[in-house]
Amino acid sequence: MNPKRSLSFLRWIALALIFTAVLLTVYNLIGYSRIRGNFPPGMKIGGVAVGGLDRQKAAERLVQAYGVAIEIRYNTAVIQVKPAVMGFELDLENMLSAADLQRVNQPFWSGFWEYLWNQQADTADIPLSSRLAEDRLRGYLRDEIASRYDSPPSAAIPVAGSTNFSGGTPGTTLDIDRAVILIKDALQSPANRVVNLSLKKVAPPRPSFQNLQILLQQIITESFDGLAEVYLQDMQTNQELHFAVNKNETIKPDVAFTAASTMKIPIMVSVFKRAKEPLQPSIGDQITLMIDRSDNPPADKLMSEVLEANTGPLVVSQDMAALGLSNTFLGGYFYQGAPLLKRFTTTANSRTDFNTNPDQYNQTTPMEMGLLLADMYDCANTGGGTFSAVFSGEISQNECRQMIAYLAKNKIGVLLEAGLPEGTQFAHKHGWVTDSTDGVIHTMQDAGIVYSPGGNYVITVYLYHPVQVVFDPVNIMYAQLSRAVYNYFNLAVD
Structure with missing residues (x-):
């Protein structure tokens, strides 16, 4: 066997392996760069999973999740209300900027190493940032809910020919202060969008x-x-x-x-x-x-x-x-x-x-x-x-x-x-x-x-x-x- 020919063959094999490794590295770098351009897997913004999504798609998903109507229940009545009607809006810019900051702050090569080993980077959930016009919410509850569904009490009246009064009937009114708290919680949750309103019984007034x-x-x-x-x-x-x-x-x-x-x-x-x-x-x-x-x-x-x-x-x-x-x-x-x-x-x-x-x-x-x-x-x-x-x-x-x-x-x-x-x-x-x-x-x-x-x-x-x-x-x-x-x-x- 010719030693020179055997050595040449080994060199070609080594070069092929090196070339393959370079190709794989470049391929993975390209894949990681694409992923790094999106939000990391497992990331959540306001409780909504946005891992693997770019900024625009993440914004769309947040709007979709928090734009679902709130279901308000007043006794047996069910009312569907869009969040915007009650003065709720997301602060998308603030949340997406916080998510971007977390994404770019991770060192490139340590992130690439975790990517090569199929390890998911640790990410902190971005809290919900939103605004609520409480006066608008209260106005909606007062003018659209309470005015329509509250039942006033009926006063007792004298019973002719006796010393008695007919018993009055108690009424029902919306507890607006409590309702504001419950609806705030529902508006800030992507999952729990149903609110059972708290009601107050109103004693019947005395006759005049x-x-x-x-x-x-x-x-x-x-x-x-x-x-x-x-x-x-x-x-x-x-x-x-x-x-x-x-x-x-x-x-x-x-x-x-x-x-x-x-x-x-x-x-x-x-x-x-x-x-x-x-x-x-x-x-x-x-x-x-x-x-x-x-x-x-x-x-x-x-x-x-x-x-x-x-x-x-x-x-x-x-x-x-x-x-x-x-x-x-x-x-x-x-x-x-x-x-x-x-x-x-x-x-x-x-x-x-x-x-x-x-x-x-x-x-x-x-x-x-x-x-x-x-x-x-x-x-x-x-x-x-x-x-x-x-x-x-x-x-x-x-x-x-x-x-x-x-x-x-x-x-x-x-x-x-x-x-x-x-x-x-x-x-x-x-x-x-x-x-x-x-x-x-x-x-x-x-x-x-x-x-x-x-x-x-x-x-x-x-x-x-x-x-x-x-x-x-x-x-x-x-x-x-x-x-x-x-x-x-x-x-x-x-």
């Missing part, structure tokens, strides 16, 4: 005070042909209802009535204004007898010993005038034969259109007695109100609470109290007067504060009849009025 007045007037006209004046104040809203009915016809309210034993509420206020804290037990005992047992001698004793020996009733009148209750006064003591200390002329007793022949010794109007109770409630509840402004530092919050506690002990089981459910706290004072000339009752009153689950309120009902207030039918009417108002504040919901 006007509807309540109609019901109360129906109760009065069916039971009583004299004068009935009603004052009601919602202690949550301070809304008032005030009307008077005489012989089935509505008349102007603020008629002067004999205050009778309801005058003992102003007396108690004046006593607490002047008595020192803590209240002496002897004074507390007299207040109990005055309020709970409705005795007159304890009232006279309190006025003479705590207020002023000779003019105690006038002190009470001065306190009421200071509170702005100019129609409420006490002109003398309760005992038989007590002198009239002062003759009061008021707006109420100066009316010429209606006259209840009120006692010249003690008078009030249903509204003023109601306002006094409301002032007491505010003082007990917050420590503020009219008492704080007028009697600054003279009547404390604790004293107001004590006054209400005394009134709450007055349990009689008739009149307004008879219409309240068992266990309802009712701080009140009632009264009636038997006329000394004919021996019958012409005037009857009940005034108090009701504490109920559906809201607290002040109610006063004063009656007058020129012939006679017959107790039994009137007592039933008081209970019906009280029950109707209680039902108004504590509506049942269907």
Whole structure:
């Protein structure tokens, strides 16, 4: 064998292998360069796979993924909404630039080496970058969804011939704040594009005070042909209802009535204004007898010993005038034969259109007695109100609470109290007067504060009849009025 010829053959083989290796390297370099021009395999932008795609195709895929309509569900209704309608748009330039930066930052030869060994380069996902016009989204939810799919509640209405109200129906409204959060999440997810909207139940509103007045007037006209004046104040809203009915016809309210034993509420206020804290037990005992047992001698004793020996009733009148209750006064003591200390002329007793022949010794109007109770409630509840402004530092919050506690002990089981459910706290004072000339009752009153689950309120009902207030039918009417108002504040919901 010729050694030279054998060596030449080996050289050719080596050259062929080198040439083949160069060809393979060049071929792989060309392939890698093409791949390097695209986003690396495994790369995701905003959760969307864009590996192997160039910049334009990656942008198209992102627009396609995030342009899918959001499916919004409102109960059984299904609404398809394009993201652009809700003010959503992608920040493509920002995301693609971040992806490009990650692509070009990888060293060329280390990337080529990984390519030769079929190894996938580590890539970090590019987070979603987008913009959302929240005011536009809220406007869409309000104007297109809520306005179309919300169902308003229906108010209860009085049931004719009863003290009840038909149960109102609750409504449904879109919780827009919660919906914005849920839709934001869906818009920023390429996979979870369904939103179940959060809804809020809306309690049925109470009927208007006007509807309540109609019901109360129906109760009065069916039971009583004299004068009935009603004052009601919602202690949550301070809304008032005030009307008077005489012989089935509505008349102007603020008629002067004999205050009778309801005058003992102003007396108690004046006593607490002047008595020192803590209240002496002897004074507390007299207040109990005055309020709970409705005795007159304890009232006279309190006025003479705590207020002023000779003019105690006038002190009470001065306190009421200071509170702005100019129609409420006490002109003398309760005992038989007590002198009239002062003759009061008021707006109420100066009316010429209606006259209840009120006692010249003690008078009030249903509204003023109601306002006094409301002032007491505010003082007990917050420590503020009219008492704080007028009697600054003279009547404390604790004293107001004590006054209400005394009134709450007055349990009689008739009149307004008879219409309240068992266990309802009712701080009140009632009264009636038997006329000394004919021996019958012409005037009857009940005034108090009701504490109920559906809201607290002040109610006063004063009656007058020129012939006679017959107790039994009137007592039933008081209970019906009280029950109707209680039902108004504590509506049942269907």
